[in-house]
Amino acid sequence: MNYATLVTLIQQYCESTESSFVANIPTFVQLTEERIYNSVQLPAIRKNVLGYLSTGNKYLAMPTDWLATFSMAVINSDNEFTYLLNKDVNFIRQSYPNPTSDVGIPKYYALFGSQFTDLNELSFILGPTPDQSYTVEL
Secondary structure (H helix, E strand, O other), X not given: OOHHXXXXXXXXXXXXXXXXXXXXXXXXXXXXXXXXXXXXXXXXHOOOOEEEXXXXXXXXXXXXXXXXXXOOEEEOOOOOEEEOEEOOHHHHHHHOOOOOOOEEOOOEEEEEEEEOOEEEEEEEEEEOEXXXXXXXXX
């Protein structure tokens, strides 16, 4: 099937040859392609990145080219991976209300948004707050 055949099939299926409908078919096709591209997790658009958590800091900066999180894992000193669960910021703050005493190996992460020190920097918030330095694979 080529593009011209697709346009004809769309017109036949919708039973419409009205000019503004036909003029918008390229937009429909483009939006459909974008939705498929964003919904299907293609290996070609995946990227692994290492980050580093520091003791007592519950935030992790996002990579500048971040699109979406497929998974996040904390790597301990024995090279064991602990995969974190994606939660809402409210869940993490409710579960770990005191970041200075609620410490341990992180179990959860959430998209946090910008930091007050740099409004353009997106970050993750972790719960509990890291009790030591860890490597993170995103």
